[in-house]
Amino acid sequence: MAPRWRRSAVTAGDGAPPARLPSLEVIGVVRSAYATREHTPVQSALNPSATGVLEVEARFSAALEGLEDFDYAWLLSWLGRPGDPPPDQVPLRQVPFLLRRTPRDIGVLATRGPRRINPIGLSLVRILEVTGSTVRFAGVDLVDGTPVVDIKPYVARFDQPDGPVACGWFDTVALDEGSTPASLDPTR
């Protein structure tokens, strides 16, 4: 039987947090047809036929071995920009792009938006081809030049809950293919 969590057992194990986390390594860069966030589709699933290329640093190309046998992968990217507020000044409640027409504040950790405390993006992409240090993929929600910090193979057994699941405020909005922040902006 799986051990149960006990409130008394909170002494940190070997996962005790370091005082400060090291900074991330850029392992590659995405090349896409999109030059600005406002005109980039908000989710790869809403832009499944567009293709992009991940150019991994040549020194890391051996780390891709085996990835070609997967249909899908997660790209973890860095969505931060020069001029972004520091983590402790990011607005904690925001109107997500998808609610721009019916504005409502949502806690940023209950959104998928890019203006996060740690601006890490999570994109599910379909792998088309892995050649050397290059990954061609379908499903693009990243601006050209976006740094990638990790790639993980999609594993259905791990990444797919059983049955239908409640998805909060997303269940109340239209999730139209091709939606971009600009197309969702009622003032434009």
Place this chain on the structure above:
Amino acid sequence: MAPRWRRSAVTAGDGAPPARLPSLEVIGVVRSAYATREHTPVQSALNPSATGVLEVEARFSAALEGLEDFDYAWLLSWLGRPGDPPPDQVPLRQVPFLLRRTPRDIGVLATRGPRRINPIGLSLVRILEVTGSTVRFAGVDLVDGTPVVDIKPYVARFDQPDGPVACGWFDTVALDEGSTPASLDPTR
């Protein structure tokens, strides 16, 4: 029609990578019943009935508003340890825990293991309760004390590919509930 990627269009847009990424903010810490990585189940989906608690920093609690309406969420965690090799010295080919009995080297970006170039963990957890700055969840693959760097709501429309998908070497191994690095080690 979605614009297509063109090799000539590689001038970086507003997603141009900064020279060096800022370090991550710890937004909270996981409390679990597991004290060491060797004895922690390797995936939350393989340990669905165990429960854990995410203690978010009180200053970020407003960012959780709305999360309680989701059945599942992604926890992005920091799996690095003092003494880990720097990013450019992480072994690029590794025997994953799940292949310990039938050892085979896999590119680390085609694994879900913790010894990554950027040791970010991605755990799909079932949300049980959100109270103030505390998230109680089911499905535990994190050592007690693991820092969390992001939380994202699970959105089926974004996170679930259509139909059955190929999952590379994972399709060739048993994915037994409760598997830990120790239980998968043939020398023990």
